[in-house]
Amino acid sequence: MLADVIAIRLERLRPDHAEALLSFERQNRAYFARSVPDRGDAYFEHFCDRHRALLAEQDAGACHFHLVMSDDGTLLGRVNLVDAERGEAELGYRIGEQAAGRGVATAAVLEVCRLAAAGYGLSALTAVATLDNPASTAVLRRTGFTPVGELVINGRPGVRYRRRTTG
Template sequence: MEIKLESLTIEHAKPLWQFERENRSFFETMVPSRGDDYYIYNKFIQFLQELLKEQERGEGQYYLIVNSQNTILGRINLFNVLENPSFSAEIGYRIGEPYLFKGIASRSIEMVMKHLNKKYKKMEVIAKTTSHNYGSQKILEKNGFRLTEIEKDGATLNLELYDFLYYTWSN
């Protein structure tokens, strides 16, 4: 499947909101909930506008992962971006449940990392996932991230505690 990354804009609001709503139950099995307000359209627009302001200020880089029909397959984001004197950021991604096991997350990370490598000589990117998200762990390791820290019982999902695993990529 062909994929591309599109920089997040306000024009993506309605399809992105629908994507998030359709995948909410699945996402909340892997990552902490964003809360009920996130799924109310007017509130969602406010959250989106805040992300776009961060992007304008250079504090984040937010992308949609889309196919050739411009269907949203997932998201990949760089946040807490610092560019002085070297580049550092945290990376996060989520793939819609119908699009799992197709290599989309791995290829998206690879695309972002290639872009960053061309732009920055020195950089560090941090990712975190939950201890039960074996797919994400595998994807990060495949893309050169190394496990650097474990936060015991850092995540609560459906009333169960999981460790947060922190991965780092640097050049």
């Protein structure tokens, strides 16, 4: 049973999120590296440039980036829709260690699926998870994603998932 399920809200990425987001990424770097490839030192060294580039992609409509926030304003994670085109996008998310196992990823994915349909006009989402990341696989299955194929992600076997956001 999940202890202390956390209520969340999504905030669309903004310029003033940069400092909190960089801090979040630094605090959780080692934790994330246990299940997904590390972003590398250059990500942190050039974070401000990267943040501006993400905002430009978002402004162009190619991507939709969100911070996952608790009711008290604590940054808990990220949930993103990238490569939005022809009514589809790829889902990606990362939840910080302090919020893991508390329903945050499931709630964030469900909310971004709702936004994908209602706010961004997307009819389907894809996502990938490595086989050695059972928590991510469980979130995708709980939120209506179904396996559609196998793949290799940075040398690790994985599964591609798909979910319709409407109908």
